[in-house]
Amino acid sequence: MKQALCLLVLACPVAFANAQSGNNDDCSNAIEISFGTTGFSTLNASNDGPPLPGDCDEGFGTGFGFDIWFTLTPDQSEGIVVSTCDTADFDTRLAVYTGCNGILVACNDDGPGCGGYTSQMNFDGVEGETYLLRVGGFDNERGTGTISVEYGDGPPETPNIDFQHDGLTRQYRILVPDDLPESAPLVLALHGYGGNNNDMANNYGWRELAAEEGFVVAFPNGTRDQSNARFWDVDYAFHGQFDIDDDGFLSSLAVHLQDTLDLDPERTFVTGFSNGAEMCFQLACRESATFRGFGPVIGMMLDTLWVDCDPEFPRPIITMNGTLDNVTLFGGDMGNSGGWGAYHSIPDMVDFWVDELETPELERVFLDDIDPGDGSTVRLDMYSSLDHGRQLWYYQVNGGGHDWPGQWGNMDIDATREVWEFFKAIEAEEPEEPGEPADLNGDGSVNAADLGYVLAFWGIGNTGGDLNGDGNTDSADIGLILAAWTG
Template sequence: MPRAFHFFLRCRLPRFLIALLIPCAATFAAQDTNLQLSFKTITVEGAVRSFYLNLPPQHQTSHESASVVIALHGGGRTDGDELAAQTDFHSLADRDGVIMVYPNGITAQWNDGREKTARRSREVMSADDVGYLSALIDHLVSAYRADPNRIFMTGLSNGGMMTLRMGCEASGKLAAIAAVIANMPMNLIDDCRPDTPLPVLLMNGTADPLVPWQGGHVGFRAKRMGQVASTDATLRFWLQHNHCDQPPNITAFADINTRDGSSVRRLRYPCHPAPLEVVLYSIEGGGHNFPGSQTPDLPRLLGPKNMDIQGAQEIWQFFIRHGL
């Protein structure tokens, strides 16, 4: 199916018509990549939910269980296939024999725990996305030989906040999480009670105009989409949860691209017991963008996009340290 037509369907047609026009086993090839994604559905509590799946080449011949990385799209107008096309997760997954999964939110959004706003529909606010993603993990274990002890989750923006919510409410199903351009929703942080210790990576821009580093309302100008805690408060929550009482190891990355208006510092906090850790990538001067990706480059709207690091590779290395 041509990509332009696929985008037209999502933006112009009701979701039930999309389900009829796109077969469940359809294969979508993202432009400018060698990625082949299978469109799949599962039914969770009577609701049909969808996801894109990429199985590594060795999965067909191996009988061993495989690690899984689940990547959650942001809250725009596109689903998981767009995130796949904009990042390098698929090539890393194929190289390392990892199952890559890109779930789809309802109307391309996740119920990440923020309060209701004008932008977020009643359908999204009532969605049990924790239940869906938990059921999806169980489905991957039973249908695709996924290792239940090696399930990793990452997400951008709305997907990053949903990743943090999963860390709060389904930590026992996850080996590690990585949230990008996302802070803890204010409605979530005071009631967050993870069942287990959990390695956490945060990757935020200090000049993000949409999800503010210092916390507050999410959105542009008068358009508000709920409130989030600051990056410092989000970091502090996970440090306390994981009993991280040592100073961080700090790495300043080389400012390779001097034209992107930003630079990167990594603060790695060792926790107890090792190798448990919490990691913060502080994108100094960075905006609402995934570093090193092919996400839209709109500096006037989103702020600078850092190109000194490859965000997907940094997250991948973090997951490898925790059993990927």
């Protein structure tokens, strides 16, 4: 259950921090905010806050103006939900920092399911640490409303669990539905750069879908980089100093959960957003013995992976990209103008996996434009083969940005459900039935031909017809032939 200070909003006092007085218009004059609900106004706020990085662009830019500031000090280390969702009369924007000149911890423009372009963000709070909470409007929007600060409903039910790997204490959250079927599937869902597993657990629809469909979903955390941002080590150009074994961590975690929860190794999958999507591609190249399917959403393949990708097993892939993404450029960035590192275009990446998975047959479908107001449409390319059952599904979001479809940006599809339905349709590889050991010539019968085979290799130390494993072909092996005789 969500830990809130008040059970009913109507029964709770609402404290008002009014920016019209100018008390908290600047970060240096931030006022303390308590957990619960606080009224605010930005009508007379100034437009002087710091710019947001590109990672905060949810498809509509990084404009953030007419802001006011609060200090927030949690009394426990848990996930924190900050929200103006449906409680403000203007297009809000939220951000939280470690200090006035500190590091950006989290940001949000349009919260999932929030009307009027209001906001909701999650971040991992540390007990006793003071954070700077910034509340303002998209571009030049101003208005009034209430803001709530609560401990999120993710961490109390799904606390971070420590997992030791390669000398590091890693963390994950996990959702295990009630009445889980025997040998259930497992999905690992990976956050983006600067995100965290609390956000992935609460804001992408996995909680509800796992309960509905009966699968376990785990949310690992990346480690922190020099900017205190969580990341997956896919060899970004600015991460040269790091050598984090995320491949081994995620593979080991999956096997650990299979063993401890009796989950199905043949139905173990991984998906992720942005940096998490790029980690999916890396795992598809390097850890295909553990994962049976991959779901990268809005990611690319760095050239360093491209030239060194050699999957042990080709596995099915479902992937999505927006043509107007200004973070993961649709046309690629082999010159590394964006600083992430050199990467090929999205169409070239799709062709790469078509070749790798040996899926030359293409069926193209243009999906219904369910929400014309989102400014984008979806084309689905389904690649398959006449020789095997592997498939590659590529969703091209025409006019789409750096978004998780169905949560923000394109609303014609629900990426979470699309990924799961693709995973669910992957057929588990059936183990071959062991043959009858006495059928030495493999014709499906134990008869005179097999007896002749034993006689042909008769002798001490001759293993050609050795059925009982004693190193000899002798009368004991004839006894096994006669016992299994089918004629």
